[in-house]
Amino acid sequence: MRCFIAICLPHEIENRLRSLIEQLKPLSHAVKWVKPENLHLTLKFLGEADEDKAPEITGALRDVTAGHKTFTLTAHGTGVFPNANWPKVVWVGLDSGNGLLALHSDIESAMEPLGFNPEKRAFTAHLTIGRIKAIRNRSDKPLQLEHLMHEVQARLKEDFGSFETREIVLFKSDLKSSGAVHTVLSKAPLG
Structure with missing residues (x-):
């Protein structure tokens, strides 16, 4: 099974991001937007794992x-x-202070003995809201993304709300032609 560890969003934040995605959608057909119900903060992508694990x-x-x-x-x-010159992912940023960074670090350490290698890239807290599709003609990419990039730049400081993180979730992810389907396998409450 393909799985990952994440923090889920409350409906209020999910709805604000749904509105954002709806506003950005018409600006470029080169983006595959994430379904709002699939938005989450990935703490650790585990990849393939045996179900009995x-x-x-x-x-x-x-x-x-x-x-x-x-x-x-x-x-x-x-x-x-x-x-910005060659974007592949459109995201919304997350601020948390040291709580999230410490949690992420401890998850990485706990997963290594189970056979999941630590991520080589530095952790950047974000919510992926869209993935930019391959554009056949590289010279067309800036034109197809110009309006979107302008709007992304205009929203650098926009606030989408705050929420209390109370648990992390282990998800199974099935890739379907209609998009990813995430199923909760377990939850782990904080403190």
Whole structure:
């Protein structure tokens, strides 16, 4: 099974981001937008794992979360990865202070003995709201994204709200032609 560890969004934030996506959609047909119900903060992508490993992963996550208090996340600003000249991902940023970074670090450490290698890239807290599709003619890409990039830049400081993080979730992800379907395997409450 393909799985990942994440923080879910409350409906209020999900609805604000649904509105944002609806405003951005008409600006470029080169973007595959994430369904609002699939929005989440990925803490660790595990990739393929045997289903019988889920209880072991859950146990390790519960050990980690027992040592962490709840914390507040603030969704604000929009941007792109890897850069504005050749964007591949449209995102909304997240601020949390040290609580999220410590939790992420402890999850990485707890997953390594279970056979999941630590991520080589630095952790950047964000919500992926869209993925830019391949454009056959590279010279067309700037034209197809010009209006979108202008709007993304204009929303750098926009606030989408704050929420209390109380748990992390282990998800199974099935890739379908209609998009990813995420199923909750287990939850681990903080502190």
